[in-house]
Amino acid sequence: MAIILDHVNHIYGGDTEMAVAALKDVCLTIPDGQFIGLIGHTGSGKSTLVQHLNGLLKPTGGAIYYNGRDIHDEDYNKKELRSKVGLVFQYPEHQLFEADVFSDVCFGPKNLGLTKKEAELRAYQALRQVGIEKEYFYQSPFDLSGGQKRRVAIAGVLAMQPEVLVLDEPTAGLDPKGRDEILDQVAKLKEETGITVILVSHSMEDVAKYVDRIIVMNHGSVMFDDVPREVFCHYRELEQVGLAAPQVTYIMHELRNAGLNVDPEATTLEEAKAEILKALGKR
Amino acid sequence: MIRDITLGQYYQTDSVIHRLDPRVKLVATFVYIISLFLFHNFTGYLVAALFLAAVIKLSHVPFQYMVKGMKAIMFLLLLTVVFNLFLTPGETLIQIWKFTITKEGLKLSIFMAIRLVFLIIGSSLMTLTTTPNHLTDGMESLMGPLKTLKVPVHEIAMMMSIALRFIPILLEETDKIMKAQIARGADFESGNLIRKAKAMIPLLVPLFISAFHRANDLAMAMEARCYRGGEHRTKMKPLHYEERDTVAYTILVLYLIVLVVVRNIGFLP
Numbered sequence: 001m002a003i004i005l006d007h008v009n010h011i012y013g014g015d016t017e018m019a020v021a022a023l024k025d026v027c028l029t030i031p032d033g034q035f036i037g038l039i040g041h042t043g044s045g046k047s048t049l050v051q052h053l054n055g056l057l058k059p060t061g062g063a064i065y066y067n068g069r070d071i072h073d074e075d076y077n078k079k080e081l082r083s084k085v086g087l088v089f090q091y092p093e094h095q096l097f098e099a100d101v102f103s104d105v106c107f108g109p110k111n112l113g114l115t116k117k118e119a120e121l122r123a124y125q126a127l128r129q130v131g132i133e134k135e136y137f138y139q140s141p142f143d144l145s146g147g148q149k150r151r152v153a154i155a156g157v158l159a160m161q162p163e164v165l166v167l168d169e170p171t172a173g174l175d176p177k178g179r180d181e182i183l184d185q186v187a188k189l190k191e192e193t194g195i196t197v198i199l200v201s202h203s204m205e206d207v208a209k210y211v212d213r214i215i216v217m218n219h220g221s222v223m224f225d226d227v228p229r230e231v232f233c234h235y236r237e238l239e240q241v242g243l244a245a246p247q248v249t250y251i252m253h254e255l256r257n258a259g260l261n262v263d264p265e266a267t268t269l270e271e272a273k274a275e276i277l278k279a280l281g282k283r
Numbered sequence: 284m285i286r287d288i289t290l291g292q293y294y295q296t297d298s299v300i301h302r303l304d305p306r307v308k309l310v311a312t313f314v315y316i317i318s319l320f321l322f323h324n325f326t327g328y329l330v331a332a333l334f335l336a337a338v339i340k341l342s343h344v345p346f347q348y349m350v351k352g353m354k355a356i357m358f359l360l361l362l363t364v365v366f367n368l369f370l371t372p373g374e375t376l377i378q379i380w381k382f383t384i385t386k387e388g389l390k391l392s393i394f395m396a397i398r399l400v401f402l403i404i405g406s407s408l409m410t411l412t413t414t415p416n417h418l419t420d421g422m423e424s425l426m427g428p429l430k431t432l433k434v435p436v437h438e439i440a441m442m443m444s445i446a447l448r449f450i451p452i453l454l455e456e457t458d459k460i461m462k463a464q465i466a467r468g469a470d471f472e473s474g475n476l477i478r479k480a481k482a483m484i485p486l487l488v489p490l491f492i493s494a495f496h497r498a499n500d501l502a503m504a505m506e507a508r509c510y511r512g513g514e515h516r517t518k519m520k521p522l523h524y525e526e527r528d529t530v531a532y533t534i535l536v537l538y539l540i541v542l543v544v545v546r547n548i549g550f551l552p
Contacts, residue, residue: 018295056462079468087466096464097488107485111468142492156467 002067003053003164005087009061010048010220022048024061026219030198032163035190037207037228038142038200040217041242046200047090049171049217054085054197062147083112086162096141101132101152104141108160126159127152129189131181147178151185154205157191158189164196165189180222183210204232206266208246216243229265248272255279291442293351294411298343301412305314310534311408318539319398319405322546329395330545334538335401335408344411349404356433367392389415408448421443423513424522437513445501453494459487 010023022045030036040046051057052064053080055071064071071081076098089095105126107118126194127137129149136144141152154170168185171179183199188212199206207214207228214231216224218241224231231238235245235253252264252272262279266272300308320329339346373387410418423440431437461471464485473484 051462054466079470082466082468089459089466090462092463094493095460095467095485095489097485106465107469109466111470160468266487 002032004028004065005030005052005062006065007062008052008059008064010045010052010057011060012048014060022220023052025062026220026222028215028225032196032198033194034196034213035187035211036196036215037202037204038198039202039207039214039243040233041202044053044217044241044250045168045220046169046202046217048220050168050200052196053164053166054082056086056087063220068105068109070120076130079112083108083160084162085159085166086160088154088157088168088170089168090172091150091232092156092170093141093146093149095156096149096153097269099140100138101127101144102137104152105155105159114158122159123155127157129158130155130185146259148180150174150178151182154182162195164198166198166200170199171201171203179206186210187249204238204241204244204272208248209247216241223239228267232267254283287292292410293414294344294348297342298341298412299527300342300408302527303412303531304524305413305417305521306425306524307528307531307535308409308413308422309418309425311531314539315405315536316402321542322392324546326545327470327542328377328394330538330542331401335405338408339391339404342408342412344408349407349411352407353400353403356399360396363399364396415416415444415447418447420522426508435513437516441513447496451495452491452497454501455492457486457490459488461481477517 005028006028008023008026009021012020012022026045038046038049047280048057052059053066058072058195064232066085069076071078084168090241094103102120105123106119109122110116114122132148132151132155136148136152141149144152150170154167157165165186169282170182170186174182183206186197186199188197190210204214211228214224214228214239215222216227216231223237223241224234232245232249235249240246246267248266248269248271249264252262252266252275255262255276256264259278260276262272262275266275315331315334321327322331339349367386367387369382371385371388371391372509373385375383376389378384413421419440422443423436426434426436426439467472469482469485471479471486474482
């Protein structure tokens with residue numbers, strides 16, 4: 001059970017002078033239950049890549065397999081694929097359209113052909129999973145705050161109960177509080193249900209805390225694909241492609257250069273704290 | 284999918300046609316469209332086709348790119364052909380049940396189809412080679428004399444330029460929302476007409492909301508920069524006729540003369 005990308009290429013506007021290669025020979029295996037951060041600067045091909053995962057875009061070269069089957073086979077059920085690989089777009093609140101929050105979240109499960117009862121049950125669960133209180137269920141989605149709207153939109157995808165959840169920049173344009181709320185809820189959801197989560201972001205800071213694997217994209221190719229601490233070791237190269245390692249990495253390196261015996265590979269605040277205390281205690 | 288609609292889009296490249304004064308292109312397009320309805324023989328079509336082909340060649344816009352835009356109006360084209368084919372009275376060619384195809388009908392529908400195709404390629408050629416800003420500048424300048432009749436020329440031009448500017452933005456937006464809803468299991472393709480129309484709601488509601496938002500933001504931004512209409516407004520790049528524009532006008536007049544001659548003598552039926 002996994003998603004496999006086999007030498008995937010994608011070229012936009014292939015027959016015009018403005019042809020752009022958005023993906024170049026991307027090979028990836030995404031096993032079940034991983035929490036993955038997909039990082040890259042603007043225009044590195046992250047969004048193009050995730051739209052291939054549920055068959056919205058067809059690769060101009062290469063193939064994509066979901067659970068061992070080529071998703072662009074003639075007889076492959078794309079609709080089912082899209083319920084299994086849930087994709088939350090950038091600014092998903094722009095897709096809300098129903099008169100109230102609850103019916104909007106019901107849209108996905110209803111499209112899967114579920115009964116009204118089943119769809120409503122799933123919508124209820126999904127809304128609770130993203131932390132929307134009952135009092136908001138029958139309000140117009142357009143009256144909610146930005147962060148709430150976004151969570152409702154995420155619930156709209158969660159209600160389809162996907163096996164893989166892809167979130168394209170879920171924190172774009174949110175304040176720090178809204179950002180932490182959403183990321184914490186995603187992490188909690190991941191823990192409770194064990195689904196695969198792919199978090200697309202351009203901020204290492206955001207993902208470092210949560211993910212067990214980081215894929216760095218640069219100009220349409222995979223640049224690094226490893227556990228966070230290994231990826232952050234390349235912080236100089238990351239800077240060159242317009243990204244940065246978390247601030248913790250920089251501090252740890254500085255401390256080490258200043259003569260403190262700490263492990264510079266600590267990626268989260270907690271790890272860093274433990275390392276520093278250890279080094280200081282030893283002295 | 285929806286990005287394939289090239290009607291009204293600008294194609295960025297460098298060519299003689301791109302560099303022409305927008306007024307020339309506007310007048311030429313207008314004249315060309317009228318010229319398509321001036322003649323009724325195949326020689327006329329040949330001349331019109333040659334003229335169009337030459338302009339396409341000069342414009343450096345790939346022909347496939349234009350053909351792709353044609354797909355969007357295929358339905359309209361078919362409808363015209365079918366109506367002309369069956370509803371023109373005259374000498375019967377084939378009779379199928381109650382429908383008769385006449386010789387005149389066949390001729391008329393072929394002419395009509397060619398005319399429509401030329402008309403659309405001709406006018407999309409103008410938008411493909413002219414930036415929206417240039418286009419409206421040209422329009423404003425050409426409609427200038429109407430100002431004396433109290434026609435709000437500047438305002439019309441401004442509205443046109445905003446509308447044109449928003450076409451690609453809204454197309455992109457439509458594409459995005461469509462994808463987002465497809466990701467939620469929406470189906471825009473199958474089902475009968477009523478189902479299809481209903482399926483559009485999840486697309487249209489967000490689209491309208493975002494369009495209103497954009498309009499509001501734009502109005503605000505314009506006011507913040509003290510926009511107050513066309514009076515005493517100057518241009519950073521006023522339009523000037525160059526030598527190539529004179530040449531283009533000359534070619535246009537020559538084309539018209541040839542057409543009128545062909546119309547009257549036409550050596551093919």
